[in-house]
Amino acid sequence: MRSNPADYQLVAPASLQAVVSLLAAEPGAWLPIAGGTDVMVQYAAGKLPARKLVSIWNLPELRRIEVSPEEIRIGAGCTYTDLREHEVVQSEFSLLARAAAWTGGIANQNRGTLGGNIVNASPAADSLPALLVYDAELILISVRGERRVPYKDFHTGYKKTKLASDELVRAVCLARRFSGYLAYTRKVGARNAQAISKVCIAALGRRASGVVEDVRIALGSVAPVPLRLAETERLVTGKPVEPSLLVSAKRVAIAEIQPIDDIRSTARYRAAVAGNLVAEFLEKIGEN
Amino acid sequence: MTGDHIVGVSVPRKEGRDKVTGRAQYVDDLTLPGMLFGATVRSQVPRSKIGKITFGPGIAWDEFIVVTARDIPGKNVIALIANDQPCLADGVVNHPEEPILLLAHSDRHLLPQAVAAVSIEYDQLPALFTVEQSETRSEVIWGSDNIFKSYLVEKGDVDGIWKKADYIVEGEYKTGAQEQLYIENNGMIASFDAQQGMTVWGSLQCPFYVHKALMALCNLTADKVRVVQMETGGAFGGKEEYPSMIAAHAALLAIKCGRPVKIIYDRLEDMAATTKRHPSRTRHRTALSKDGRILGGEIELTIDGGAYVTLSPVVLSRATIHAGGAYYWPNVRITAKAVATNAPPHGAFRGFGAPQSLFALERHMDRIAQVVGLSPVEIRKRNFLQPGQMTTTEQTVREPLDLVRLLDRALELSDYHAKKQRFAKENELGTSRKGIGIAAFLHGAGFTGSGERNLSSVVGVEGCADGTIKVLVSSTEFGQGTKTVLCQIAAETLGLPYENVEIAQADTDQVPNSGPTVASRTVMVVGKLVQSAALGIKQTLMGSGLLGDSYSAEQFRSACRTQVAAHGQFRSWARYEAPADVFWDDDKYRGEAYAAFAWAVYVAEATVDMTTYNVSVDDFLALQEVGKVLHPVxxxxxxxxxxxxxxxxxxxxxVIWQNGRMQNGQMTNYIMPTSADLPVVRVFFEEMGNVHGAFGAKGIGELPMDGPAPAIVNAVEDALKVPFDSIPLLPEDVFEALLAKREPQSVGGVR
Amino acid sequence: MTESLSLEIRALHEVSLTVNGELKTVRAYPMERLLDVLRHQLGLTGAKEGCGEGECGSCSVLLNDALVNSCLVPVLQAKDADIVTIEGLAAGVQLDVLQEAFLKSGGAQCGICTPGMILAAHHLLRRKPNPTTEEIREGLSGNLCRCTGYIQIVEAVAEAARRRAAA
Incomplete structure (x- = not known):
């Protein structure tokens, strides 16, 4: 443990309102901590710049999953376990359920939260490609009230977001209109559990009259932010799945991403695997 | 007598109950009154003169104990083989993370900031980071030639064989560093008292290594140093030599402040600073006859020792002796060397050099098979050692060894031939490729050559006042089952229930020096001594008429009680004596390298996912001959x-290195397999027995480290038809090799 | 208001929590790790620190019935919670079925991962009384073991599941 607990403050207000009041009183001074699976790691390594923390763990307002006929609204404080075990998430948003199931081990799934994954804003975060393809919208809250922003605009750069210094992510909303799609997702990591992605993909697709009717493809760990492959999607839409399409889709997908060499993998490998995953997804649509 | 055997039965682990209830005491679980916490200030650069040291602002330095090299009462050295490694750097550093000074404070949370506030000026010197750089001698960083140790093994006439050869096959093979990654980090507590001397408690394998190091460092006599092993949470060689360093640091702080001092490494420090498996490079050049028999060969082996000698000479020794593997070499020349680089010293890790040289050999055998046009199975069968033949060091195989039969049984158990055919067919379709590979190998048990003779281990067995038995050894338990098996041996020897035998804590004040717990020697060598010492107890009781030829456990206990009541402490000792016919020449590196070898054939089945290039091991069969199995579980x-x-x-x-420093020293980025990654390993034993071991046992601990790498890489080659000659083999490497495959590449040189 | 709040929280806090069925009150900084409070203040040293970053699972405990890495839990978040550590699993001298199975099957070698591993297995069996081998392997995948290769651990959990079902 490379930090001194005496140097840190932590408060645990009883309500969401009290938390946002605290954030408003000293904008940028308080770091929210939910399950601690990111914050506590930095803290133990002696690398947590923030000295004042506010606990949002288990706030009832953040830990609910509300289902209406149009959408599902997932509290930002819901854990990966909550997501994995929720019936509607499992059946209609399987990409998210799968991502939750391969984020860390069981203990971290019991503490890590969807909101944490979003604001931590790592390009390797497992749940974010799924949010991209489901056109997720985020509800942000502050003393100024709530605002709703599309997730695709939220994540602006490497570990950067549009969250204001007095704001919290309150909930994630997913429209219930993807049940007719083929869902495909894979995580490529250094091992089968407890791995940080080298590349991950979440994709939805639908075939009609022998051609790809609609397709949505997102990748993680191949750019500073999780990426929707707009060009690749445009290329394949309206076309039949055949070997030549797979080749050109691979090429366009690789051109759309900006992978890097780092401690976990190489840019060349990431690009090749990303292309392979896109092709594998399209093949599955073809078989569907 | 109880009549029932205890040896060969899976009795409960002696310390098992404490382990499953959380009561087992590891060093970090121990707190002494008034104890301070210690930390180490380490070099940030690879090789440098040390300039000015400044204690920066913002820290209440008067509350801290500070120790430098000047505070060392004895020699500034971690006594081991060459005595070249300082306890604290004095004037120069030779690798990143080298200890420079020590701090202690009563509040453990204040230490990290204090360590960071010590700033050291460095006057950097050129440094070497690879075997190849060391070989150029562009800088001399150790001795006169950067070579810690070299060996030459010669048998027959190698130079004369090349012109007789039908095939000459060459290959170069490399292995990387590996972190032991015991889940319990290293740690020590030291306490010093002018009258009683120095006591340390710690996580360690070799109490008397630490004992020796502390005597030299603290200038204390043997009776003033006491080393106690706490429960040890995994070691794998990683707690063979480095604990002496941590004990030395804790001891210096304890002397300076007059209070007990605890040093516990966190994972980052343990990964960055402590030893890893030696990286290696092995070159083979082999002459073969038309029918695939080895005529002879040259093997050139180099290991990277890091910045100080530590255990590199003995690691190199084992690598050298295992380099010819389980095959008959009529002519061979093995040249081996351990070189210096400016990385933290590499050290002991399960297998101890053998996994490196056996990876090279067992990959090379598959390469030879391709060149000669035989199967991997057939090339091995034609070259296996047979009884009466001599190993590369001219040790005659005296046991009724039948490696062909061992291999055949492994092939049958793994359904090798059917699978190989099926995979070849199925690989034409689908998005994955499957392959199957084998490795046949041996592992010598006990210290190499005259090592056991020099160790001259002693074991005691005590008959206690309550009639039970206590085994007295410095052999340590760190998961393998030392305590359990040695108690089984004593119980079996004495015909007592297992429950009547206990084993003393490894405490140098209480137990004799039965040698270090390394080298797969405990069950075979120490076990045999336990058997002898236990026999001594029985003979004494019989000789004094307290016990008849046949007796019940209760009669034994009663006799033992009577003996202790009449004569006081009742102990029997046994000292190792080398068998008369064992010969070893340290200069020529020739003779009986090991008292016994265990033999094995491993078969690995691997799948390569052609979308991600990930390799998974689907099935693993491990068949070995280990003498008698004393405890099946x-x-x-x-x-x-x-x-x-x-x-x-x-x-x-x-291990990702940059300028001699590990870049991925966390469990999140140094990747060990989880339960979701590993196959079921199917384990089978053959039991040929062993006259040198307790109840016929041989060593077992290190053997399984030797075979997986070549078996798996051979399976990957079988799947992809692409050779891989270095490990670790990551998906990125598979991908690059498949890309390069478009270029035609010759496999070995064909004459 | 914030200023006074800050001053107050920099001091030691009294935190009450139930540990292995007993109500305990500790004085701690709110960001102290639950792991350290258990080990240093309550003398429950069964939970171990292997990595300090939630990767190895040797500090696993149950917090309100959920398996957590206690190295990642600030003690303030355990206020009023119900904690079960390895010390609380056996009923007196009678070992839990899982502990017995680990002993018998060779699931414990060096023992350092064992407390966390047994608690992870306990958590799994509560949710899935008859797990498949794959479910066991997944359920334990956050708990690293360097000794066993997991095989005898998986066997121990399967054995315990059978015995719990038969009981």
Missing amino acids: LARGQIAGGVAQGIGYTLYEK
Whole structure:
């Protein structure tokens, strides 16, 4: 443990309102901590710049999953376990359920939260490609009230977001209109559990009259932010799945991403695997 | 007599109940009154003169104990083989993370900031980071030539064989560093008292190594140093030599402040600063006849020792002796060297050099098979050692060894031939490729050559006042089952229930020096001594008429009680004596290298996912001849666990170096396999027996580390038809090799 | 208001929590790790620190019935919670079925991962009394073991599940 607990403050207000009041009183001074699976790691390594923390763990307002006929609204404080075990998430948003199931081990799934994954804003975060393809919208809250922003605009750069210094992510909303799609997702990591992605993909697709009717493809760990492959999607839409399409889709997908060499993998490998995953997804649509 | 055997039965692990209830006491679980906490200030650069040291602002330095090299009462050295490694750097550093000074404080939380506030000026010197750089001698960083140790093994006339050869096959093979990654980090507590001397409690394998190091460092006599092993949470060689360093640091702080001092490394420090498996490079050049028989060969082996000698000479020794493997070499020349680089010293790790040289050899055998046009099975069968033949060091195989039969049984158990055919067919379709590979190998038990003779280990067995038996050894338990098996041996020898035998804590004040717990020697060598010492107890009781030829356990206990009541402490000792016919020449590196070899054939089945280039091991069969299996559950656990580490070594675990420093020293980025990654390892034993071991046992702990890497990489080659000659083999490497495959590449040189 | 709040919280807090069925009150900084409070203040040293970053699972405990890495839990978040550590699993001298199975099957070698591993297995069996081998392997995948290769651990959990079902 490379930090001194005496140097840190932590408060645990009883309500969401009290938390946002605290954030408003000293904008940028308080770091929210939910399950601690990111914050506590930095803290133990002696690398947590923030000295004042506010606990949002288990706030009832953040830990609910509300289902209406149009959408599902997932509290930002819901854990990966909550997501994995929720019936509607499992059946209609399987990409998210799968991502939750391969984020860390069981203990971290019991503490890590969807909101944490979003604001931590790592390009390797497992749940974010799924949010991209489901056109997720985020509800942000502050003393100024709530605002709703599309997730695709939220994540602006490497570990950067549009969250204001007095704001919290309150909930994630997913429209219930993807049940007719083929869902495909894979995580490529250094091992089968407890791995940080080298590349991950979440994709939805639908075939009609022998051609790809609609397709949505997102990748993680191949750019500073999780990426929707707009060009690749445009290329394949309206076309039949055949070997030549797979080749050109691979090429366009690789051109759309900006992978890097780092401690976990190489840019060349990431690009090749990303292309392979896109092709594998399209093949599955073809078989569907 | 109870009539029932205890040896060969899976009795409960002696310390098992404490382990499953959380009561087992590891060093970090121990708190002494008034104890301070210690920390180490380390070099940030690889090789440098040390300039000014400044204690920066913002820290209440008057509250801290500070120790430098000047505070060392004895020699500034960690006594081991060459005595070249200082306890604290004095004037120069030779690797990143080298200890420079020590701090202690009563509040452990204040230490990290204090360590960071010490600033050291460095006047950097050129440094070497690879074997190849060291070989150029562009800088001389150790001795006169950067070579810690070299060996030459010569048998027959190698130079004369090349012109007789039908084929000459060459290859170069490399292995990377590997972190032991015991889940319990290193730690020590030291307490000093002018009258009583120095006591340390710690996580360690070799109490008397620490004892020796502290005597030299603290200038204390043997009776003033006491070393106590706490429960040890995994070691794998990683707690063989480095604990002496941590004990030395804790001891210096304890002397300076007059209070007990605890040093516990966190994972980052343990990974960055402590030893790893030696990286290696092996070159083979082999002459073969038309029908695939080895005529002879040259083997050139180099290991990277890091910045100080530490154990590199003995690691190199084992690598050298295992380099010819389980095959008959009529002519061979093995040249081996350990070189210096400016990395933290590499050290002991399960297998101890053998996994490196056996990876090279068993990959090379598959390469030879391709060149000669035989199957991997057939090339091995034609060259296996047979009874009466001599190994590369001219040790005659005296046991009724039948490696062909061992291999055949492994092939049958793994359904090798049917699978190989099926995979070849199925690989034409689908998005994955499957392959199957074998490795046949041996592992010598006990210290190399005259090592056991020099160690001259002593074991005691005590008849206690209550009639039970206590085994007295410095051999340590760190998961393998030392306590359990040695108690089984004593109980079996005496015809007592297992429950009547206990084993003393490894405390140098209480137990004799039965040698270090390394080298797969405990069950075979120490076990045999326990058997002798226990026999001594029985003979004394019989000789004094307290016990008849046949007796019940109760009669034994009663006789023992009577003996103790009449004569006081009742102990029997046994000292190792080398068998008269064992010969070893340290200069020529020739003779009986080991008292016994264990033999094995491993078969690995691997799948390569052609979308991600990930390799997974789907099935793993481990068949070995280990003499007598004394405890089936523990023996299987040793094999399965060793294979798991071997799979990690092959496919997952890569130490990423930059300027001599590990870049991925966390469990999140140094990747060991989880339960979701490993196959079921199917473990089978053959039991040929061994006259040198207790109840016929041989060593078992290290053997399973040797075979997985070549078996798996051979399977990957079988799947992809692309050769891979270095480990770890990561998906990125598979991908690059498949890309390069478009270029035609010759496999070995064909004459 | 914030200023006074800050001053107050920099001091030691009294935190009450139930540990292995007993109500305990500790004085701690709110960011102290639950792991350290258990080990240093309550003398429950069964939970171990292997990595300090939630990767190895050797500090696993149950917090309100959920398996957590206690190295990642600030003690303030355990206020009023119900904690079960390895010390609380056996009923007196009678070992839990899982502990017995680990002993018998060779699931414990060096023992350092064992407390966390047994608690992870306990958590799994509560949710899935008859797990498949794959479910066991997944359920334990956050708990690293360097000794066993997991095989005898998986066997121990399967054995315990059978015995719990038969009981």
